[in-house]
Amino acid sequence: METIVLKFGGSSVADNIKLNIVANKIIDFYHKKNKVIVVVSAQGKTTDNLIKEAKELSYQPDKREMDMLLSTGEQVSVSKLAILLNRLGYKAISLTGWQAGIYTSEENEEAKIEYINTERIQKELAENKIVIIAGFQGISDKKDITTLGRGGSDTTAVAIAAAMKADHCYIFSDVDGVYSTDPNKITDAKKIEELSYTEMLDLSNEGAKVLHNRCVEIAEKYNVLIETGSTFNNNIGTKINNKLEESTVKSIVKNDNLFLITLKQDNYNANMLNKLYITLMENDIIPMHLVNNSISSFYVSFTIKASDLGKFQELLEKELALFSSAFTNISRISLVGYGIVNNKDIMKNTLQILNMNSIQIHSIELEECKLSIMTKEKVNDKVLEQLHHELIQ
Amino acid sequence: METIVLKFGGSSVADNIKLNIVANKIIDFYHKKNKVIVVVSAQGKTTDNLIKEAKELSYQPDKREMDMLLSTGEQVSVSKLAILLNRLGYKAISLTGWQAGIYTSEENEEAKIEYINTERIQKELAENKIVIIAGFQGISDKKDITTLGRGGSDTTAVAIAAAMKADHCYIFSDVDGVYSTDPNKITDAKKIEELSYTEMLDLSNEGAKVLHNRCVEIAEKYNVLIETGSTFNNNIGTKINNKLEESTVKSIVKNDNLFLITLKQDNYNANMLNKLYITLMENDIIPMHLVNNSISSFYVSFTIKASDLGKFQELLEKELALFSSAFTNISRISLVGYGIVNNKDIMKNTLQILNMNSIQIHSIELEECKLSIMTKEKVNDKVLEQLHHELIQ
Numbered sequence: 019m020e021t022i023v024l025k026f027g028g029s030s031v032a033d034n035i036k037l038n039i040v041a042n043k044i045i046d047f048y049h050k051k052n053k054v055i056v057v058v059s060a061q062g063k064t065t066d067n068l069i070k071e072a073k074e075l076s077y078q079p080d081k082r083e084m085d086m087l088l089s090t091g092e093q094v095s096v097s098k099l100a101i102l103l104n105r106l107g108y109k110a111i112s113l114t115g116w117q118a119g120i121y122t123s124e125e126n127e128e129a130k131i132e133y134i135n136t137e138r139i140q141k142e143l144a145e146n147k148i149v150i151i152a153g154f155q156g157i158s159d160k161k162d163i164t165t166l167g168r169g170g171s172d173t174t175a176v177a178i179a180a181a182m183k184a185d186h187c188y189i190f191s192d193v194d195g196v197y198s199t200d201p202n203k204i205t206d207a208k209k210i211e212e213l214s215y216t217e218m219l220d221l222s223n224e225g226a227k228v229l230h231n232r233c234v235e236i237a238e239k240y241n242v243l244i245e246t247g248s249t250f251n252n253n254i255g256t257k258i259n260n261k262l263e264e265s266t267v268k269s270i271v272k273n274d275n276l277f278l279i280t281l282k283q284d285n286y287n288a289n290m291l292n293k294l295y296i297t298l299m300e301n302d303i304i305p306m307h308l309v310n311n312s313i314s315s316f317y318v319s320f321t322i323k324a325s326d327l328g329k330f331q332e333l334l335e336k337e338l339a340l341f342s343s344a345f346t347n348i349s350r351i352s353l354v355g356y357g358i359v360n361n362k363d364i365m366k367n368t369l370q371i372l373n374m375n376s377i378q379i380h381s382i383e384l385e386e387c388k389l390s391i392m393t394k395e396k397v398n399d400k401v402l403e404q405l406h407h408e409l410i411q
Numbered sequence: 412m413e414t415i416v417l418k419f420g421g422s423s424v425a426d427n428i429k430l431n432i433v434a435n436k437i438i439d440f441y442h443k444k445n446k447v448i449v450v451v452s453a454q455g456k457t458t459d460n461l462i463k464e465a466k467e468l469s470y471q472p473d474k475r476e477m478d479m480l481l482s483t484g485e486q487v488s489v490s491k492l493a494i495l496l497n498r499l500g501y502k503a504i505s506l507t508g509w510q511a512g513i514y515t516s517e518e519n520e521e522a523k524i525e526y527i528n529t530e531r532i533q534k535e536l537a538e539n540k541i542v543i544i545a546g547f548q549g550i551s552d553k554k555d556i557t558t559l560g561r562g563g564s565d566t567t568a569v570a571i572a573a574a575m576k577a578d579h580c581y582i583f584s585d586v587d588g589v590y591s592t593d594p595n596k597i598t599d600a601k602k603i604e605e606l607s608y609t610e611m612l613d614l615s616n617e618g619a620k621v622l623h624n625r626c627v628e629i630a631e632k633y634n635v636l637i638e639t640g641s642t643f644n645n646n647i648g649t650k651i652n653n654k655l656e657e658s659t660v661k662s663i664v665k666n667d668n669l670f671l672i673t674l675k676q677d678n679y680n681a682n683m684l685n686k687l688y689i690t691l692m693e694n695d696i697i698p699m700h701l702v703n704n705s706i707s708s709f710y711v712s713f714t715i716k717a718s719d720l721g722k723f724q725e726l727l728e729k730e731l732a733l734f735s736s737a738f739t740n741i742s743r744i745s746l747v748g749y750g751i752v753n754n755k756d757i758m759k760n761t762l763q764i765l766n767m768n769s770i771q772i773h774s775i776e777l778e779e780c781k782l783s784i785m786t787k788e789k790v791n792d793k794v795l796e797q798l799h800h801e802l803i804q
Contacts, residue, residue: 034467034468037468068487071491072490072491072494074427075427075430075491075494075495075498076494076495076497076498077498078498079494079497079498080493080494080497082504083490083493083494083497083504083505084490084494086486086489086490086493086505086507087486087487087490087491087494089486090483090486090487093479093480093482093483093486094461094480094483096479097465097476097477097479097480098464098465098468098480100473100476100479101465101468101469101472101473101476101477101480102468102469104469104472104473104476105468105469105470105471105472111475111476112476112479114479114556117554117555138554161510161531162510163507
């Protein structure tokens, strides 16, 4: 008898109609005589709303208490789903993270799953129940509730699939799979049938929101076959496994939500870079793609998320006032696919298209499965379309 | 060093302004160098709303899953209160029922507290933290979340006070104490300074909503001194302890939400009463004050809650169609105070006032600390006022 894990995201369970669709999807799988474990996120905007409510009480809420608060979101959605499945005539039981035996590290808001005691899950499955587990949460050895960080429900699903040696782990969301580029921007976008873990990781790192990073890492480590799909249709999605692929571009992603920052200061001091880093990190701004050009003067460039720009400008006026600064909204274009590093045509064609469009390049990173190009300005979607047309078979 | 338990009801923590008032009240107690344990209910209408949402999914939601769902209400309020206290500069930690070691029986929706493992509470108190515990909930030996039934947060507070051998257990709500009669109806109503457990139990049984029944039973068993008070002022409330009182009426309660039902059937059959009972109980209607006058014919009267009348009328048309029936909205007036049974003047004066008002009596029950009279019609508040004026010193 096969054991399968089905994971549904927050927008898939946002209201009663969607809960019904999810319930019917679960019942379909259950009828195929599988042992069915379901992992669910909090409904719709629940987590965001709870965060908002906490911030009304405290500018910087205690992390342990935030996990206590946020974990109620999934507890509500799993119990509701169990109530609905019971009403539809199916034996279902909901489990919180701690009831499901999901033990994590103690870092609140970003805990890591350390081990899963599957005793309770197995007991309930043996009684032919559909087991519905709250995603995103676990328990520390101190018996405090922890959460895994945003998107952590994916991680829960894959970790449970690994611990239960499940035959399949389906991750359902609003979209039915991973696309060769953003289908909302480029009409030619194609669904990708199969991706290797490495390719998926590269895509996640570049901002593709299909799967949470850590979940792919765990899937790779324990060799869990992930299948993505849409909650709302039965199209075949994308499989993520350890298959090696031919040398080709699978997907192109463009991230426009980046600002390139340049900081200068003539009176060079070896501690300046340290000071910059510490100030940024203390204010929860992560400087990415940092390049330190300094020899005798200080000349550093890096990128930050567009959403951090306001906070960063405040810092420039106060703690970082010693630097003269410049910033521009730029794009980062990433091509992902196994063997890109060895396929010279990919690089050649890409640079040619960018050149034809008079786009200046700020930096290029070439890795095993990924080519990332950061431009000096924002790149429009037409260029993305040309790249897609030329490079995706 | 004194240990005290403070309990705040749902309307006391309904919004951020009220949470602030509660937080300041807690801080006041904490500054008196007490070890402070706080028990909190779910915010405002949270529990009602969750029940409504569950009923949209299932006419009869599974009880285990309901407890899973409802227990999130208190988890939200305790974490919010902890976040607020932390922000105000006080070390506070929230605990769910299971984290606080509250072990209960397995009956979902009406679990009984069986024992409390106070280890975690003691550890946190030893670190000078204000410990905030989710009321109304616990954990069964099977590690399922249970709830104690409506008003169960009172029970949590008193049980924890008992387990911790606390010096005081304060129960805060919208009203500052127990009154000699309903202050919303009778302007002369006086606050009662002290009540014995038995008197309080009698009052609770007759519908006074100040304290949950089971909480008074536990307080009596473990000799916990309960002090009621208002969240929103500093007036002295009512103390409930084991003090024996002089023979006097402490409080008068009138319940108008009762229907007196009479069922008849000439073809008497010994099983009819069984059938009646089983039908009612299966439909969650509790027949109270049942009198079986049958000798050769079936002639039974009893009362039901006004809120059950619609359901009962349906049963009369279907399963109980064999009976001819009558029903009237009536009142039940209860006088509570130690020694009522031995004070003949109380009974005499009461009957005189009812007689002067031409009120027909359906039944009289006289107990150690209570006199209850059921009338054959609804009694207006003027009569209650006369009784209060005559009987309360």
